[in-house]
Amino acid sequence: MAKKAYEKAIKTRYTGKPLKLYDEKKAWVVRWPRALEHHHTYGLLTPFFKGLTQGRLMATRCVNPKCPQQSTWLPPRADCPDCYERMKWVRVPAKGKIYTYTLVDYAGVGIEMKTPYWQIDVEIKGVDTIFKGFLAEGKPYIGMPVKAVFRTKNPTHTILDVWWTPDE
Numbered sequence: 594m595a596k597k598a599y600e601k602a603i604k605t606r607y608t609g610k611p612l613k614l615y616d617e618k619k620a621w622v623v624r625w626p627r628a629l630e631h632h633h634t635y636g637l638l639t640p641f642f643k644g645l646t647q648g649r650l651m652a653t654r655c656v657n658p659k660c661p662q663q664s665t666w667l668p669p670r671a672d673c674p675d676c677y678e679r680m681k682w683v684r685v686p687a688k689g690k691i692y693t694y695t696l697v698d699y700a701g702v703g704i705e706m707k708t709p710y711w712q713i714d715v716e717i718k719g720v721d722t723i724f725k726g727f728l729a730e731g732k733p734y735i736g737m738p739v740k741a742v743f744r745t746k747n748p749t750h751t752i753l754d755v756w757w758t759p760d761e
């Protein structure tokens with residue numbers, strides 16, 4: 594019977610590259626470059642991001658007749674937060690009205706956008722939640738009609754594949 598890997602004697606050797614010293618005083622300093630590649634799954638929310646690349650706003654709607662709310666969520670939820678049943682995907686209008694807004698001077702780490710920019714909350718007919726985004730041009734006011742613009746060419750596959758412009 595063949596021995597399993599953990600039963601064998603193993604000869605181990607170093608496979609890396611020796612690090613370079615760039616300060617050789619009392620406390621050594623070495624240059625140790627590292628790179629991280631992050632793999633992130635959108636899981637059951639993939640249709641939302643796929644929709645953006647196709648020029649569609651995809652939300653989820655609870656169709657459980659016993660649900661006390663039967664709400665439509667955008668950003669979507671895979672499962673209904675009110676009754677925990679799986680939600681149904683629905684396309685919602687790519688236009689709405691500004692519910693509120695703020696000027697972003699200092700964006701968080703990882704926000705790949707030039708500041709300042711207008712962050713807006715958009716109220717969309719048939720959607721029970723408020724969808725957050727940014728106004729690419731113009732100056733917002735509460736109640737301002739806006740329409741979504743989609744990055745269908747060279748998409749980033751992130752939330753930055755949708756933004757808003759005035760619809761007046």
Ligand SMILES: [Zn+2]
Nearest residue numbers: 655660673676
């Ligand atoms: Zn529900």
